[in-house]
Amino acid sequence: MHEHAMEKMLTKLDMTQGDYTVFQKYMDNVRREVRELRVILESVEAKNKERVWLKNQASGDLDDTKIIEGLTGERAIYRKRGEDDPEIGLFQEKPKRMNFVFDLSASMFRFNTHDRRLERSLEVALMLMEAFRGFEQKFAYSIIGHSGDGANIEFVTPGKHPKTEKEEFEIINKMRAHSQYCLSGDNTLGAVSHSVKEIVKEEGDDYFVVVMSDANITQYNIHPNDIARVLKSDDRVTAQMIFIGSLQGQAEQLQKALGSQATICSENKDLPKIMKALFLASMVK
Numbered sequence: 001m002h003e004h005a006m007e008k009m010l011t012k013l014d015m016t017q018g019d020y021t022v023f024q025k026y027m028d029n030v031r032r033e034v035r036e037l038r039v040i041l042e043s044v045e046a047k048n049k050e051r052v053w054l055k056n057q058a059s060g061d062l063d064d065t066k067i068i069e070g071l072t073g074e075r076a077i078y079r080k081r082g083e084d085d086p087e088i089g090l091f092q093e094k095p096k097r098m099n100f101v102f103d104l105s106a107s108m109f110r111f112n113t114h115d116r117r118l119e120r121s122l123e124v125a126l127m128l129m130e131a132f133r134g135f136e137q138k139f140a141y142s143i144i145g146h147s148g149d150g151a152n153i154e155f156v157t158p159g160k161h162p163k164t165e166k167e168e169f170e171i172i173n174k175m176r177a178h179s180q181y182c183l184s185g186d187n188t189l190g191a192v193s194h195s196v197k198e199i200v201k202e203e204g205d206d207y208f209v210v211v212m213s214d215a216n217i218t219q220y221n222i223h224p225n226d227i228a229r230v231l232k233s234d235d236r237v238t239a240q241m242i243f244i245g246s247l248q249g250q251a252e253q254l255q256k257a258l259g260s261q262a263t264i265c266s267e268n269k270d271l272p273k274i275m276k277a278l279f280l281a282s283m284v285k
Helices: 002-013 017-043 064-071 106-110 117-132 165-181 188-199 224-231 250-261 268-283
Strands: 051-057 078-083 096-103 139-147 150-156 206-213 237-243 262-264
Touching: 017 117, 017 165, 017 268, 096 117, 096 188, 106 117, 106 165, 117 139, 117 165, 117 268, 139 165, 139 188, 150 165, 150 188, 188 206, 188 224, 188 237, 206 268, 224 237, 224 250, 237 250, 237 268, 250 262
Parallel strands: 096 139, 096 206, 206 237, 237 262
Antiparallel strands: 051 078, 139 150
16 A cells, blocks of 8 residues: 555656655755745745835924824824835735855865765755745745856756756756766856846845855965955845855855855754845845
């Protein structure tokens, strides 16, 4: 009976038993984080609230409709421009646009046995695809890779988000294969610059660029000041570097140089908290 049910499910998913087993192994490592991230995504509010006249203020422009109240001693007879306090569940007119830029360079595959950096990257990609499922109108997200082969290798684009487990599994398999067979080299700087420029070409409620890196960039003569410059190149974009791997203190040195725009994520369970901090940072910009 169990075998029949399993066979029926695999047929529906269009996956082999082996693929499904591997996929579930990835899912088991991020299931809790997916739930946490979905709660955060559900609670994120629209940033661009409508500016209206706020009445019953103690200062501002005199409200003509409150003149009589003023004669009787009422103080809250002014009005001023401000953001309307939206009702719960207010529709977000434009999606928040998010680019997730993954380091898929050859070093990710080479040093995977050291700290599981590639495996953890694939788990993060799966976590994002699972968490954003159903929120596509609220968040238009992309998953992009970079390596010695190029600075903008697309795996997921807005409007073409994966809808099934099979599609998600195919994406992380492509990401793994790319890291295994790509040319040596690093395109971190070009990837960040391209992503920040591209993301604002379409109107959105807010803009985020999140860059995953193994911090193995100094050997390519990439200076932290150059990374900081492209991360800050557009005030509309909240950009963050997340280091998920490190050799000989590379990530720690880069984090110190980049300050608040860099975070070390040594365990995937920390990613939902990092994402929440990003949303909060954007709301106060």
